[in-house]
Amino acid sequence: SFKVIGDFIDSQFQSHLDEELKIRRNLANYHDTRIHVCLYFISPTGHSLKALDLVTMKHLDSKVNIIPIIAKSDTISKPELQRFKQNILNELHTAGVKIYRFPIDDETLAEENIKANNLLPLAVVGSNETVKVGNQYVRARQYPWGVVQG
Numbered sequence: 001s002f003k004v005i006g007d008f009i010d011s012q013f014q015s016h017l018d019e020e021l022k023i024r025r026n027l028a029n030y031h032d033t034r035i036h037v038c039l040y041f042i043s044p045t046g047h048s049l050k051a052l053d054l055v056t057m058k059h060l061d062s063k064v065n066i067i068p069i070i071a072k073s074d075t076i077s078k079p080e081l082q083r084f085k086q087n088i089l090n091e092l093h094t095a096g097v098k099i100y101r102f103p104i105d106d107e108t109l110a111e112e113n114i115k116a117n118n119l120l121p122l123a124v125v126g127s128n129e130t131v132k133v134g135n136q137y138v139r140a141r142q143y144p145w146g147v148v149q150g
Contacts, residue, residue, distance in 0.1 A: 002052075002055065002056035002059045002060065003059070005056075005060065006059050006060060006063055008035075009035045009060070009063045009064055010063065012033050012034045012035055013034055013063075015033065016032060016033070016034050035063075035064050036064065036065065037064060037065045037066075037067060037100065038060055038064045038065065038066045038067070039067050039069055040053075040056075040057060040060075040066050040067065040068050040069065041069050041070075041071045042068055042069065042070050042071065042088065042121065043071065044070055044071060044072050044073055044075050044076050044084070045084070046076040046080045046081075046083070046084050047084070047087065048087050048088075048091060049087075049088055049091050049092075054091060054092075054095045054097065057092070057095075057097045057099075058095055058096065058097050061097050061098045061099070062098075065100035066097070066098070066099045066100055067099065067100050067120070067121075067122065068088060068092070068099055068120065068121035068122070069121060069122045069123070069124055070084065070085070070088075070121055070122070070123040070124070071124060071126075072124075072125065072126075073123035073124060073125055074125045074141065074148045081123055085120075085121055085123070088121050089120070089121070099120065099121075101117050101120075102114075102116045102117050104117070125141070125148055125149070126139070127139045127140050127141045127148075129141070129142070131147050133147055133149070
């Protein structure tokens with residue numbers, strides 16, 4: 001449930017604040033366990049977000065940076081993926097969900113970050129299997145029609 005996740009994030013921030021407020025801090029041995037980002041994986045339905053996804057992201061967006069990621073994006077075609085991405089952005093905007101945007105105020109990074117922002121939500125392909133492609137083994141998914149590298 002999103003409440004459990006939110007409570008955990010809050011507890012990590014509280015632990016950090018408690019350490020900061022100590023008169024005698026032991027920063028040499030202190031481990032910062034705050035959560036800085038949520039990589040939110042979305043099922044590749046190709047249509048729209050689930051209501052639970054919207055509610056969860058809305059609950060978390062005030063606590064942590066959210067980067068939406070479409071999992072197993074190779075299971076939908078490129079045109080479907082582009083439509084799905086746009087649908088997701090529209091739904092997030094309508095629901096008032098704030099997602100992380102890479103900063104563009106630093107001119108040395110602005111161009112790259114604009115490109116990264118235009119890719120949101122990100123789409124990934126992953127695998128825990130290795131497949132031989134040419135002379136080397138790579139992480140990939142094997143399909144009857146070919147190999148998709150992760």
